[in-house]
Amino acid sequence: xxxxxxxxxxxxxxxxxxxxxxxxxxxxxxxxxxxxxxxxxxxxxxxxxxxxxxxxxxxxxxxxxxxxxxxxxxxxxxxxxxxxxxxxxxxxxxxxxxxxxxxxxxxxxxxxxxxxxxxxxxxxxxxxxxxxxxxxxxxxxxxxxxxxxxxxxxxxxxxxx
Amino acid sequence: xxxxxxxxxxxxxxxxxxxxxxxxxxxxxxxxxxxxxxxxxxxxxxxxxxxxxxxxxxxxxxxxxxxxxxxxxxxxxxxxxxxxxxxxxxxxxxxxxxxxxxxxxxxxxxxxxxxxxxxxxxxxxxxxxxxxxxxxxxxxxxxxxxxxxxxxxxxxxxxxxxxxxxxxxxxxxxxxxxxxxxxxxxxxxxxxxxxxxxxxxxxxxxxxxxxxxxxxxxxxxxxxxxxxxxxxxxxxxxxxxxxxxxxxxxxxxxxxxxxxxxxxxxxxxxxxxxxxxxxxxxxxxxxxxxxxxxxxxxxxxxxxxxxxxxxxxxxxxxxxxxxxxxxxxxxxxxxxxxxxxxxxxxxxxxxxxxxxxxxxxxxxxxxxxxxxxxxxxxxxxxxxxxxxxxxxxxxxxxxxxxxxxxxxxxxxxxxxxxxxxxxxxxxxxxxx
Numbered sequence: 001x002x003x004x005x006x007x008x009x010x011x012x013x014x015x016x017x018x019x020x021x022x023x024x025x026x027x028x029x030x031x032x033x034x035x036x037x038x039x040x041x042x043x044x045x046x047x048x049x050x051x052x053x054x055x056x057x058x059x060x061x062x063x064x065x066x067x068x069x070x071x072x073x074x075x076x077x078x079x080x081x082x083x084x085x086x087x088x089x090x091x092x093x094x095x096x097x098x099x100x101x102x103x104x105x106x107x108x109x110x111x112x113x114x115x116x117x118x119x120x121x122x123x124x125x126x127x128x129x130x131x132x133x134x135x136x137x138x139x140x141x142x143x144x145x146x147x148x149x150x151x152x153x154x155x156x157x158x159x160x161x
Numbered sequence: 162x163x164x165x166x167x168x169x170x171x172x173x174x175x176x177x178x179x180x181x182x183x184x185x186x187x188x189x190x191x192x193x194x195x196x197x198x199x200x201x202x203x204x205x206x207x208x209x210x211x212x213x214x215x216x217x218x219x220x221x222x223x224x225x226x227x228x229x230x231x232x233x234x235x236x237x238x239x240x241x242x243x244x245x246x247x248x249x250x251x252x253x254x255x256x257x258x259x260x261x262x263x264x265x266x267x268x269x270x271x272x273x274x275x276x277x278x279x280x281x282x283x284x285x286x287x288x289x290x291x292x293x294x295x296x297x298x299x300x301x302x303x304x305x306x307x308x309x310x311x312x313x314x315x316x317x318x319x320x321x322x323x324x325x326x327x328x329x330x331x332x333x334x335x336x337x338x339x340x341x342x343x344x345x346x347x348x349x350x351x352x353x354x355x356x357x358x359x360x361x362x363x364x365x366x367x368x369x370x371x372x373x374x375x376x377x378x379x380x381x382x383x384x385x386x387x388x389x390x391x392x393x394x395x396x397x398x399x400x401x402x403x404x405x406x407x408x409x410x411x412x413x414x415x416x417x418x419x420x421x422x423x424x425x426x427x428x429x430x431x432x433x434x435x436x437x438x439x440x441x442x443x444x445x446x447x448x449x450x451x452x453x454x455x456x457x458x459x460x461x462x463x464x465x466x467x468x469x470x471x472x473x474x475x476x477x478x479x480x481x482x483x484x485x486x487x488x489x490x491x492x493x494x495x496x497x498x499x500x501x502x503x504x505x506x507x508x509x510x511x512x513x514x515x516x517x518x519x520x521x522x523x524x525x526x527x528x529x530x531x532x533x534x535x536x537x538x539x540x541x542x543x544x545x546x547x548x549x550x551x552x553x554x555x556x557x558x559x560x561x562x563x564x565x566x567x568x569x570x571x572x573x574x575x576x577x578x579x580x581x582x583x584x585x586x587x588x589x590x591x592x593x
Contacts, residue, residue: 056536111560
């Protein structure tokens with residue numbers, strides 16, 4: 001497990017032209033912080049050269065700070081090496097957008113739809129960015145920190161009698 | 162609309178009515194625009210859109226499928242989720258860590274014990290504490306009993322989906338016995354809420370152990386009986402074999418986990434590959450198959466039940482004596498008897514119940530367990546307060562359902578229920 005991470009570190013080093021990548025051990029698994037412009041490229045390298053076959057989950061976080069309010073944390077798993085790793089991308093506050101990972105892993109389809117529905121993060125290049133749980137005409141993103149727990153009165157339009 | 166009206170009369174009548182519903186409005190617009198014959202131009206090349214669910218007994222809960230059909234074969238499928246969405250991730254941000262434990266019961270409501278264990282393990286990683294030996298062994302047993310209970314429901318309902326009703330009754334009798342054991346262990350049959358941060362709510366009694374041994378002794382013959390009913394049944398085999406195929410590459414790319422992935426020929430099991438609790442010290446196999454159809458998924462799960470029985474026997478043998486709660490007064494709820502008689506414990510109990518456990522600021526933790534349906538993971542982020550800043554639930558049913566459109570391609574109408582049954586979705590978990 002540690003060898004794979006060392007190899008990935010070597011490949012994605014500054015010598016190979018990858019600037020701004022940070023390898024952390026903030027949580028109990030290895031985590032790579034990637035600038036959002038390089039995300040798709042890094043993920044393609046991980047899948048093709050390091051056998052990271054699965055995107056198991058996508059955690060969207062609302063930090064509620066002035067800058068870089070949103071975050072996407074990708075939960076990756078390599079079946080060949082039985083290794084889990086995470087990728088973190090920081091997104092801006094006003095208009096959170098990031099490249100869709102659908103061309104790399106098909107499971108990004110649903111996990112990204114969920115993140116769009118709950119947190120309002122737009123995924124560029126997603127084939128079918130509809131809401132996952134809420135109805136399509138709903139205007140809000142409930143997991144954002146500024147959305148009240150009790151909901152907003154009048155947010156759901158009921159069918160008229 | 163009565164049949165003897167002409168189109169013009171119907172439009173006039175609907176317009177004159179005092180109020181009309183939305184669907185009537187739609188019909189009115191379609192009639193006025195005169196585009197009603199648009200869909201029926203060719204006789205042989207029209208596609209039918211079939212709406213299945215959310216109120217349908219074979220969709221295992223409130224799953225809605227919009228299926229487009231060409232004759233009798235499926236062209237495309239769109240699963241619609243969200244009918245059971247209760248916003249648990251939002252709720253978790255507004256309650257203490259302990260208060261969320263009963264809510265985890267309602268995720269995968271067929272195996273609530275495994276959810277309790279998975280959640281508590283994630284929070285313990287956040288707090289950097291570990292449960293005692295005995296508690297860890299009991300938790301391992303909890304996971305396995307939950308797997309057995311869940312697989313028994315799946316076996317019965319899947320056989321019922323393809324037309325064999327008796328199996329359902331037989332496996333439910335066995336499940337009932339497990340629930341009786343859970344009644345003794347946890348105090349309730351179903352929504353257990355058994356685990357606590359740093360320990361367990363109750364200790365495992367000798368009576369419970371004896372009941373579990375007695376159950377395991379008679380379980381395998383009963384399971385074989387149920388298997389004999391369907392495994393040599395030509396109707397069952399024909400309805401399952403070669404149905405719902407998904408290639409290994411697609412299965413990996415779509416993020417399948419658990420028995421569905423193992424039936425596609427990938428031997429991935431978190432109990433072996435990323436061991437938690439006491440699985441390192443136990444001896445068991447991970448059954449796999451390569452056919453990747455409904456029948457392969459059936460056999461993987463059935464073989465898993467044998468392994469589970471093996472695991473439970475080993476656990477019963479190795480179960481050590483000792484305390485069930487970690488002696489960490491600041492983070493673990495004290496014993497109730499001591500709360501009523503000692504000052505220190507009363508203060509700690511008051512602090513934990515009212516203000517919650519307090520992890521360090523900025524700590525994040527991820528813990529996944531191999532639940533009955535696949536990887537059940539909890540990603541928790543703390544900001545130093547008594548409740549999580551963010552709690553993401555990685556539910557296996559959600560991602561497994563994402564593979565449904567791929568499995569459904571080219572299937573017949575009657576295969577739809579068999580494929581849904583083989584995925585084993587639980588909507589409480591998929592909709593969160």
